[in-house]
Amino acid sequence: MSILESNSVEDTIDKHFHEGSYLINVFPFVLGLVSTVNVGCLAELLKQKFIKSDRSDMLLSTILYCLFEAQDEMLCCEFGQVFSEKNDVKLAIRSDLEYRYAAYFLSVCGCKCLNVTFPSLLRDTQFELLGHYLCNTSTDISFNFDNVRLSEKGMKVLDEILTCQHNLCSLKISRLIINSPNCVKLMCDTICKYNLSIITIWLSGTYTMSKVELDSLGCLLIILKSVECLCITCSPVQSLISSDSFSNALCDTKSLKQFEFGIYSYDDGKMISNILSQNSSLKTLRINYVENTDYLTMIFDGLSSNKTVTWFTASPATRVSDLIMLGQSIEKCIAHNQSLTWLDFNLKVMWSSSQVCSICTGLQSNNTLVTLDISGCYIDKTASDAVCIMLSLNTSLQHLFLNPVHMEKPEAVAIIDTCNTNTTLVVLSLLKWSYKWRAFKFVFSTDQKIDHMLDQVQKSRQDKKKPILKVIWENLENTVVKKEILNTLKFINTPGIY
Known part of the structure; x- marks a missing residue:
């Protein structure tokens, strides 16, 4: 019997409409050709298949394709009832065609209220497709977009949609990526005009942001009160000090939890330090470009009195070494700060032995820092002794990444031996780091003495019912090491990693 016959369509759907089926x-295409099929029965079959699949995203995409080809509004309305209980639709769609199918369904399904989530990246063309169908729909819709990347053209389309869509309950964009200079102000104006719910704003590109655009961002932070993450990775970017309203907004905002920016001047560093001393909401600070590492000393001065930031990552623009003041500032910060749990310099600082000693001195009395990455350090006997004393006194550190540029075997043995008394450390990385090749290389090959020592450490921990220590000193790549960080961190949400 031909599949084009209506009774065969229903029978075939019942048997073969599921993920993995070759049919x-x-x-x-079949639904686009069959016009005599029983609409109610067919919609019920599609609904049951969708529900039994645990509301599968991929199966829903196929169903929307079917409904679009059928061009039957009654069929869409019948299927739309499947969302009457939860009122939520999560659309795993990627291509422009899939957006067209979804937009058609949303515009004619007749649901009273829908909460629609688009987890895939949304671009200008897809916004245009949504606008074509949704400007006149009577359904009350709430849109949730995980990722939106818009140019000036896309922002204008968004403004048109919001002007025409009187039934839009809310628009929440988890991550808004702007990569065109002219649309930053337009974006801010649009968001404030309609009081949109935006959680993350990510401004990327190679343009220079103007004072006007920074002023607009400052107004947005104060008016909107929903932005939790602001990442400005434009390079180069206008100096922070060019906009008083922007820096004041960073001081006063109560919603911002993550901020990423570049420090381009002494005054920028001083201003960030001032913001840290006044802001009461910020939890993650990522400095992705520091023109001079001296500026970091001011930031750590601000962190010393800050009570909310838990995650700090810095990437100096150029590799630097032997800055005594930086080591002392970090020592002061980690000795007094009671909130910081993650400190990472992304292999951008060549730590001297004296700096390592300063940091370890601060850690002796610290009881909050959980992860420290000062890879690219020099570990001589003095620094090794400082690490050993710190490990014997510190009761909070769980992940220590030294990955030294230089360290002799006796120093490595001494550090590992100290772990017999330390019971909190979970990961210790002693991979040798090569500046020239920017890769990790092995420190030493398999060694019986070290293997025996590690066995003793693990046995001691088992007897004390403490976590097993993971010592990384074999031939591993940088990516593997970073993966080890992520696999190990069970204690913290990682908002600083994209």
């Missing part, structure tokens, strides 16, 4: 891609 599933045929149904959209």
